[in-house]
Amino acid sequence: MNIAQYTLFPTAIGDCCIAWRGEVVVAASLPEKTPAATAARVVKRTGARRAKPPPAIDRAIQSIIALLEGEKVDLSFVACDLGEVDAFAKKVYAVTCAIPAGETRTYGDVASELGDKLFAQRVGQALGRNPIPIIVPCHRVVGANGKLTGFSAPGGVETKLKMLEIEGAQLGGPPALFDDLPLAVKPQK
Incomplete structure (x- = not known):
């Protein structure tokens, strides 16, 4: 079985990490306190070595970056290996x-x-x-x-x-009737 590889990449929330085998993602990590800690989390889980991502993984990375910049990106095209998951x-x-x-x-x-x-x-x-x-x-x-x-x-x-x-997710239920109005025209409580 080939060894997993990983790379770090900058996003709007900090440096993320992704690991893959071939063109299939096997792990990812959100930013830790440092990029080294982020990579260490993935390396500990996968034994991955740092490498340049192949085109399919690079496409996944660019899509993740776009998503974390607020674009409505669908990541369902990313091939993932969940073999060890129940x-x-x-x-x-x-x-x-x-x-x-x-x-x-x-x-x-x-x-x-x-x-x-x-x-x-x-x-x-x-x-x-x-x-x-x-x-x-x-x-x-x-x-x-x-x-x-x-x-x-x-x-x-x-x-x-x-x-x-x-x-752009709405949390806590639907917005109230006047939530989208400028403050100056909102009814006073």
């Missing part, structure tokens, strides 16, 4: 990958789509182990009523909020 998590990731940029679902929504709202905690656990954040957009899954709950990626809930803001 069957339930694979189902969770498939549902999560179907959530468009700028939208969110609750853990309960994902669980219901998998057949039972009582799976919500298992959904959260599976997303907490997501080996390919951003491509598997676990940041788009939130608590009930849009509440931002734990996020295991570096930066925690702050990173999740930043990514959702970049994507």
Whole structure:
């Protein structure tokens, strides 16, 4: 089996890392405190060596950069190896990958789509182990009523909020009737 390779790349939220074998992504990491720490997270998981990405991986990187700059990018074209992930998590990731940029679902929504709202905690656990954040957009899954709950990626809930803001996601339910009006014309409470 060929050895995984990785590269770091700058984004609007900091340096991210992606690892691949051939033209298939095997891991990714959101920014840590330093680029070296970001790379170390992926190397520890995959044993990858630093390399220049092939065209398919470079296309994935450019798409991730665009997404993190606010473009509505669909990353479903990126080939990912989830071979070491259990069957339930694979189902969770498939549902999560179907959530468009700028939208969110609750853990309960994902669980219901998998057949039972009582799976919500298992959904959260599976997303907490997501080996390919951003491509598997676990940041788009939130608590009930849009509440931002734990996020295991570096930066925690702050990173999740930043990514959702970049994507233009509405949190906490639909906007109120007057939310889009300039402050000067909003009704006084």
